[in-house]
Amino acid sequence: MGVVNTALSVMAYDYPIEKLSVYVSDDGGSKLTLFAFMEAARFAAHWLPYCRKNKVVERCPKAHFGSSNPSRFPETDQIKTMYESMRVRVENVIKRGSISHDYITKQGESEALSRWTDGFTPQNHPSVVQVLLENGKDNDATGHGMPNLVYISREKSTDSPHHFKAGALNVLLRVSATMTNAPVILTLDSDMYSNDPQTPLRALCYLLDPSMDPKLGYVQFPQVFHGINKNDIYGGELRHVFEVHMPGMDWLAGPIHAGSGGFFRRRVFYGCPSETLEMNQGRQVSHSIKSREVLEMAHHVAGCKYENQTKWGRKMGFRYGSLVEDLYTSCLLQCEGWKSIYCNPKRPAFLGKSPINLHDFLNQTMRWSVGLLEVAFSRYSPITFGVQSISLLSGLCFAHYTFWPIWAIPVTIYAFLPQLALLNSASIFPKVWPSMHPFALYY
Template sequence: MFVFIYIYNILLILMQKLYEEMKMRIEATIKLKRIPDHIRKQHKGFREWDFVLSKHDHQTILQILIDGRDSNAVDIEGNPLPTLVYLAREKRPQHHHHFKAGSMNALIRVSSRISNGPIILNVDCDMYANNSKAIKYSLCLFMDEKKGDEIAYVQFLQSFDNLTKNEIYASSFRVLQQLELHGLDAIGGPCYNGSGCFHRREALCGKKYEKNYKVDWKKVSDTKADESASYLEETCKVLASCTFEHNTTWGKEMGLIYGFLVEDIITGLNIQCKGWKSMYLSPERDGFLGVAPITLLQTLVQHKRWMDGHLQVFLSRYCPLLYGYKKIPLKLRLAYCPYNLWAANCLATLYIVVMPCLCLLKGISLFPKISSPWVFPFAYVAFVHRAYSLNEFLWCGGTFRGWCNDQRMWLFNRTSAYFFALFETILKLLGYSRLNFVVTVKVADKEALKRYDGELIEFGATSPMFDILATLAMLNLFGIFGALKKVILDVDEDLQVLEKFGLQILLCFVLVTINLPSTLFQE
């Protein structure tokens, strides 16, 4: 036992030393704002950047850093290392690079030439593996003797390692991911969420599922190319060039689909419509962890991009109700629609937020009197719906304050981000706007991170979205003041005012409370 502990401690010290060395190299690179000279000399792929004038206009840069076929490619314990390839696809101003989808398709083609592994793992740049058994779990599903051959991809839960205790920006989608997505396994599987996903290469490359399709995993041999690493580097560059996809089905039927802000959603739908199924995997220990936005503006911008893309899908020829007709079950087609129509939901939310306070200022009653028995249906629906929502959130491991933050972000998103997404989608349909992929910021300054850890709302830069939020909050506050003015000035009629407008005053009060700074709710 003591020997085991001694060896374990030595390994920890070695691992810590390697980590510190890697950390120093990264910090040195950031400080210099370039790759250090001694590292550049080791890898010709880095040296090629010296001849590049712009990151948006350069040739294909490809280098096999570790050749897994080489007997000398081993770790410190003598175990063989996997092939590691550095790739920067060609970019030219006159050719659209199709953002993340174009990058993924280039990687798919190059990897098929070098290794051609039957399973592909896709993760974002800000994500890392958190569960060493994630690959094993996925392969167990792909290799299942009864249903494994039907599965095109296995989607892991999208989790984040920087969430605060009470999730100030409600970035975890706790109820959606832990309850709703699990139910999709029974009707064809969940949608593809863009990261933390294992793909079957054949399905991702456009192959249609056939009823008698069967994979003999025992006969799946090593299909790596026999050519030398230098030869592969030169011949594979054309696969990542700007013109390779011309007059091909890449971006249409093969690989990730182009032309949508949510290329992952439309790609998953396209794969399912070809007969494949998917699975949702949520192990006790999260498979992959990423970074959630740490400011309010970043969160709203991210939601705006998602909802803009979802609505774009619904209004295109890929609308699940039409495109999936006789291809996927009706239940699965309907399951896509709530997410596709989240942006349009902003109209109903804005009506609920604006009309009660305006009618309260004008003295118009929208609800029955408190003394009327017809008030019970309204009160019942409001109370039960909120109680059910709170119970779901707590059952999924959240806190009460986390639920309150979730309700606040529900209002913020639907009255600002979703409204802008709807407006921008309409402009695109009318030809007044073009596809614009906004990348979520992955790096934050220390002050913003400190406020985020303290669960303080960080507004960051100014934005028209904040104007909408402030206007709606002030409008409801004026509605409450108007009602209080009537109660104070008309002493004889104060009870009648409360009885007639009680529910409207309560609704306005709740909307104002949701907009209060989070510092007022600190424990």
């Protein structure tokens, strides 16, 4: 339900419906997730006109209905009942682990779910590309068009390497290129829902401004978190990153990509600004996204062997080689000549979740630490390659992130040293005698 709420919040953007497509990546390949989005597609037919008619600002259903001061409109109770009914059906299916035949209302849904055979596992399964909504053919309850909604699960094979999030993002890039080929792409984590329906327009103010640098590759919004305890004892809000580091880097070549909330030109994933496009950015998709030709090509580019003997992951798309593909990719994009810009509006563009217990925080910190050190000691280390390719200051900024895990050593020492000194009645600081400093008596 978390990713369903996220998808519904961006489907309801104040943006021309015919130019908006939402692609959902399910890397585990679960038919329960596909079922949840079948339910979301049905609910969207009522949710989108409700938001449009009443000019709702919080367009995440859970946030809208769960607000302490919810907005009240004539249709609110009816839409809330629909949402709760959808939530109950999805949670019942998740709890049972199977989908009741009573929940399947269309022939196409049954055919889509029939792909999950006994040999279908999260680590070994064919690619799945399912069009749930198609603009121009599917209308909402008021007769208006709806944005494209596409479910994607890339092919997995025990014989082929899995490049985790970066590999899934590259599949999204290729599949979306075959279907709609939009020139601007938003990457969004499943737990970061849209908090402002005007966000795309804010990003386009930079990307379409003729006075901006033509090498501007992406616009990065900060990650703002909700549900964190009052004292934020684990530092989950990352204020030093989004309130200090990124505004500082904004004066150089631009901030890093934070993994979510970034509006990219599709062009940046196919080479440096001076290179010729391998895939024509201006190509218009003339066929229906449900046509046999388009779906066959989409399944083909989502295959696990498609990237063999290609530049994907090295010179194209999100880069492989680190668990922190966001920082690694943004660093290499700046090394190629692209720039970025930081946009921090008064109303947060996105709201997401952050670890609120020690176990989750340690798991996240471990993943970040391993990924950052992979970048720090790679051939594209910011301290060597980055300093030469971008600039001294920008390279050092990226190096500050990549070598951040090493701070664990002095911090750990400093955490235990005072206690050990106290147990041994020793002082860890040098003594200062009055004769050594004229102002020592005032300490």
